[in-house]
Amino acid sequence: MAQLFLETAWLIPCYPLIGSILAVPWSPGIIRRTGPRPAGYINVLMTLVAFLHGLIALSATWNQPAQEVTIPWLQVVNLDLNIPLEFSAITIGATLVITGINLLAQIYAIGYIETDWGWARLYSLLAFFEAGMCALVLCNSLFFGYIILEILTLGTYLLVGFWFNQSLVVTGARDAFLTKRVGDLFLLMGVIAIYPLSGTWNFTELATWASTAHIDPTVATLLGLALIAGPMGKCAQFPLHLWLDLAMEGPVPSTILRNSVVVCTGAWVLIKLQPVIQLSPLATSFTLFIGAVTALGGTMVAIAQIDAKRTLSFLVSAYMGLVFIAVGTGQTQAALTLMLTYAVSMALLVMSLGTIIWNSITQDVTQLGGLWGKRPASGISYLVGAAGLVAIPPLGGFWPLLQLGDYLSNTRPWLFAVLLVVNALASLSLTRVFGLIFGGKPKQMSERSPEVHWPMVFPMLLLMGFVLHVPLILLQWQIIPELSAINTTVAGLLLLSSAVGCGIGSFLYLNNSYAKPVHFGPQSLQNLFTYDFYTQKVYRVTVVFFVDLVSKVISWSDRYIVDGLVNLVGIVTVFGGQSLKYNASGQTQFYVLTILLGIALFGLIVSLPLLSTLSLIMGG
Numbered sequence: 001m002a003q004l005f006l007e008t009a010w011l012i013p014c015y016p017l018i019g020s021i022l023a024v025p026w027s028p029g030i031i032r033r034t035g036p037r038p039a040g041y042i043n044v045l046m047t048l049v050a051f052l053h054g055l056i057a058l059s060a061t062w063n064q065p066a067q068e069v070t071i072p073w074l075q076v077v078n079l080d081l082n083i084p085l086e087f088s089a090i091t092i093g094a095t096l097v098i099t100g101i102n103l104l105a106q107i108y109a110i111g112y113i114e115t116d117w118g119w120a121r122l123y124s125l126l127a128f129f130e131a132g133m134c135a136l137v138l139c140n141s142l143f144f145g146y147i148i149l150e151i152l153t154l155g156t157y158l159l160v161g162f163w164f165n166q167s168l169v170v171t172g173a174r175d176a177f178l179t180k181r182v183g184d185l186f187l188l189m190g191v192i193a194i195y196p197l198s199g200t201w202n203f204t205e206l207a208t209w210a211s212t213a214h215i216d217p218t219v220a221t222l223l224g225l226a227l228i229a230g231p232m233g234k235c236a237q238f239p240l241h242l243w244l245d246l247a248m249e250g251p252v253p254s255t256i257l258r259n260s261v262v263v264c265t266g267a268w269v270l271i272k273l274q275p276v277i278q279l280s281p282l283a284t285s286f287t288l289f290i291g292a293v294t295a296l297g298g299t300m301v302a303i304a305q306i307d308a309k310r311t312l313s314f315l316v317s318a319y320m321g322l323v324f325i326a327v328g329t330g331q332t333q334a335a336l337t338l339m340l341t342y343a344v345s346m347a348l349l350v351m352s353l354g355t356i357i358w359n360s361i362t363q364d365v366t367q368l369g370g371l372w373g374k375r376p377a378s379g380i381s382y383l384v385g386a387a388g389l390v391a392i393p394p395l396g397g398f399w400p401l402l403q404l405g406d407y408l409s410n411t412r413p414w415l416f417a418v419l420l421v422v423n424a425l426a427s428l429s430l431t432r433v434f435g436l437i438f439g440g441k442p443k444q445m446s447e448r449s450p451e452v453h454w455p456m457v458f459p460m461l462l463l464m465g466f467v468l469h470v471p472l473i474l475l476q477w478q479i480i481p482e483l484s485a486i487n488t489t490v491a492g493l494l495l496l497s498s499a500v501g502c503g504i505g506s507f508l509y510l511n512n513s514y515a516k517p518v519h520f521g522p523q524s525l526q527n528l529f530t531y532d533f534y535t536q537k538v539y540r541v542t543v544v545f546f547v548d549l550v551s552k553v554i555s556w557s558d559r560y561i562v563d564g565l566v567n568l569v570g571i572v573t574v575f576g577g578q579s580l581k582y583n584a585s586g587q588t589q590f591y592v593l594t595i596l597l598g599i600a601l602f603g604l605i606v607s608l609p610l611l612s613t614l615s616l617i618m619g620g
Contacts, residue, residue, distance in 0.1 A: 002060035009057045009087050010069065012050050012095050013134040016102070019046030020127035026120040036119035043123040044106045047130060051099040058092045066091075068140065068204075084202050086140040090336065094137040094268070097340060098261050100466075101347050102130040104459035108351060109253035111455030112358060118162060122251065125159050129257055136265055143201040145269055146184075146191050149234065152265060153180050159254040160247045169249045176243035183233025183240050190226030194276070197223070203272045210275035217280065224283025227273050228290070234266025235320035236313075238294045242535060244316060248309040252354035255309060259316050260347035264339050267323045271332050284328050291324025292418045299425035303432060304526060308353045308363045311433050315426060316346065319389070322422065325415055326404050334403040337479055341388060341396035344467050348385035349430075351460040352378045355452045356437060362445045365433055366517060370442030374449050377457050379438045381464045386430040388467045390501070391423050391494035396470030398494065399480050405490045420493055424501040431505025439510045 023039035061067070066088035074081040106126055113122060132155065136148045154177075161173030195201060197219075198209040215223075231237075236244035247258060270277075270287075277283050298318030305311045319342050326335035355378045356371065357363050372379050388395045391402070401423065408416035442449075451457065474480045508518050520526060528534070 002056050005053055005056040006060035006067070006087055006092075007069075009054070009092060009095075009138065010071070010085055012054050012057075012099070013131045013138065015046045015050035015053070015131075016043070016099075016127040016134070017131040019043040020124045020131065022046075023120045023124040023127065036117055039120035040106065040110055040123045043127045044103065044110075046127065047099055047103045047106060050130070050134070051096065051103055054092055054095045054099060057087070058089065058096060061087055061089050061092055063089075078199070080200075081143070083144055084140040085138050086204070087138070091137050095134045097343055098130060098133045098137070101260050101343065101463075102126060102257055104347070104351075104463055105253045105256040107459045108256065108354070108456050109251075111453050112253055112354065113251065114455075122159075122162060122253065125155060125162070126253065126257060129155050129159070129262065133261060133265055137268060140203050141201045142191055142194070142203060142206065142269075142273070145203075145272075146187060146230070149187075149230065149265065149269070150184060152262065153177065153184060156180065156243075156247065156258070156262070159258070160250040162250055162254065166249075172246035172249040176246045179240055179243035179246075180233045183229045183231070185229075186226045187230025187233075190223055190230070193223055193226065206273070207275040210279055213279060215279065220280040221282045224277045224280040225286060227277060228270070228283060228287055231266035231270040231324075232290060234269075235263050235323070236294075236317040237290050237321060237324065238297060238317075239535065239539075241294065241298070241314075241317045242539070244313045245310055248307070248313055252309075252350065252357065256347050256350045256354070259312060259350050260343040263316055263320055264323075264343060267320060267327070267335065267339060270324070270327050271335055274327050274330070274332055277327075278330070287324055287328035288412075288415065291321040291328060292415060293321070294318065295321030295325070295422045296418060296425075299422050299429060302429040303425065303520075306364050306366050308357060308365050308433065308437070309350075311365070311429060312346070312349055312353065315389075315429060318422060318426060319346075322401075322404070322419065325408075325418075326400075329404075329407060329412065329415070331404055331407055333479075334400050334407070337403065337474070338397075338400035341400055341470055344463065344470065345385045345388035345397060348381055348460065348463045348467055349389070351456070351463065352382040352385060353433075353437075355456050355460065356449070358452055358456070360445055360449050364445075365436040367443055367445040368437045369440040369446055370438075371446050371449055372438040374442070374446075375438070375451055377451055377461060379434075381460050382434055382438070384464045384467050386427075386434065388470065390427045390430065391498045393491075393495065394471045396467065396474060399471070399474055401494055402486070402491055403479075403481075405494055406487045409487070409490050416490075420497045423494060424497040427498045427501025428505045429501075431502050432509050435505060435509025440512055 019042050022042050026036045026039035066086050069085045069087065071083040071085065073083055106123065109122060109126070113119060116122075129152065132148050132152045136145055136152075139145055139148065157173050157177040160176050161169055163169050164173075191201070194206070197215060198206055198213070200206060200209065233240040233243070244258075244263070248255065250258070277287060295318045298314045298316075298321060302311050302314035302318070305314065319338070323335050323338055323342075326332070326338060356368065356375065360368060362368065384395075387397075389397045391398045401419065405416055405419050408419060437446075471480065508514055
């Protein structure tokens with residue numbers, strides 16, 4: 001029975017896709033009598049079916065070699081466009097994470113948008129995202145993976161712009177879409193360039209080819225950089241990280257999905273392409289550099305934000321930067337484990353903060369406070385999510401950080417130092433948000449803030465229980481090492497960095513006697529972090545200025561050169577036609593005279609070189 005579910009695992013992306021299509025009729029303009037709610041219930045049911053299908057299929061592929069299934073589509077000459085699928089414990093497990101988190105997000109949305117008429121659109125887009133991500137992890141082709149990533153980019157635009165009647169939302173959706181398109185363009189170059197070199201787009205065959213490939217170093221570098229650019233945009237890495245901050249304008253249920261698993265799609269492709277990237281030392285170093293810069297910068301900027309959702313968005317970029325470091329050093333298992341523990345913990349953090357935003361009518365953490373006694377479920381969920389994200393044993397986030405730190409301490413100590421600083425800053429940032437929201441005394445915006453209703457609390461508490469059980473899952477998968485094999489120095493330093501971050505955050509933000517807001521250094525340094533190292537201003541004076549200048553030059557040349565030349569030809573033609581019509585007298589001798597004058601003029605022009613030569617001879 002389980003084997004049958006494994007062989008038909010290609011149906012997992014189809015279930016949410018069917019739900020997405022079935023939700024369309026419940027748009028307000030089509031079905032009015034029942035309201036939009038059935039659209040949500042249908043999609044919850046279809047996502048549950050997809051989750052159960054993957055759960056049964058996982059038991060069949062556990063400790064078994066990966067199975068490859070090919071869906072025939074198109075094969076012309078040497079171009080093979082058949083769709084290869086890979087069914088393994090990792091890919092089926094990835095679909096479980098995607099469908100599980102989306103199922104909880106959809107239940108959460110029942111309470112979050114209970115009075116909104118956009119149910120059909122939101123649930124259809126959530127299911128659309130789920131189908132695309134499940135198809136991506138099952139697909140074993142770079143070409144089709146790129147197509148799916150492009151579809152997900154469109155889905156990002158539509159989800160961020162869900163409340164399209166607000167100008168800020170429309171601007172955020174547009175800018176998020178355009179920012180991701182920059183990385184997609186370079187990735188497309190890499191997808192096209194790699195096929196003539198390797199003769200395949202299959203990830204497994206690409207890994208085999210890369211193990212024995214000997215290509216020009218310059219070509220390898222350009223190819224590696226192009227392939228890295230796509231995941232950089234999807235994972236919100238510097239300097240393509242601005243889209244995630246803008247995407248916070250979308251509703252919280254979409255943020256749950258985007259901050260937890262959508263950003264991991266780029267990391268998934270990066271892991272698949274790791275053997276190809278390793279062909280170029282420069283591309284590998286670039287991966288490490290981007291990951292380190294984004295991880296450090298993201299945690300620094302997160303500390304200075306006052307918007308609750310934006311504090312998490314910069315931490316998302318930071319943890320994806322750690323995944324880049326893991327991939328750049330060849331630690332793909334640590335990268336996959338980190339993605340799992342990060343996804344569930346971040347989803348729990350977004351859910352807990354979403355409940356605060358929902359009935360406090362503000363996202364400004366400086367206007368909140370004193371909610372620990374009023375919102376115990378949200379507060380405990382936030383603490384569990386934060387502890388599961390940083391290096392606090394025995395929760396899940398500690399073990400991939402330990403595995404990565406153990407390798408980095410022996411090979412690249414400077415990256416291990418980066419890991420410790422990032423973990424400390426992330427702990428400080430998470431403690432700061434907890435102190436501002438749940439600590440202190442109630443303020444005007446949090447004076448009346450009761451716990452939310454069950455559709456939002458139930459998935460949050462369910463996910464909290466899963467986060468607490470992640471260590472048992474990792475132990476069952478034999479990812480957690482034996483106690484005797486643990487590097488106590490690395491483990492101690494990671495734990496110390498978490499303690500330092502949490503300790504400083506608790507002293508500053510859980511201490512009622514300490515003045516708020518807290519100032520770190522001079523105002524110029526605070527502004528540097530608050531405004532994301534002035535990245536937007538740098539964009540305005542460089543990229544935006546250059547594009548605006550080029551567009552103005554093109555517009556001027558189109559108006560005055562291209563269009564002007566066409567108008568000149570038209571004016572000359574009209575003037576010539578108007579002039580010639582007066583010469584049409586109907587007298588034959590006039591026409592003959594005109595022809596003779598034309599011939600004489602033509603002969604004079606042709607004989608000019610001969611006349612000049614004769615004049616030179618006569619002069620000599």
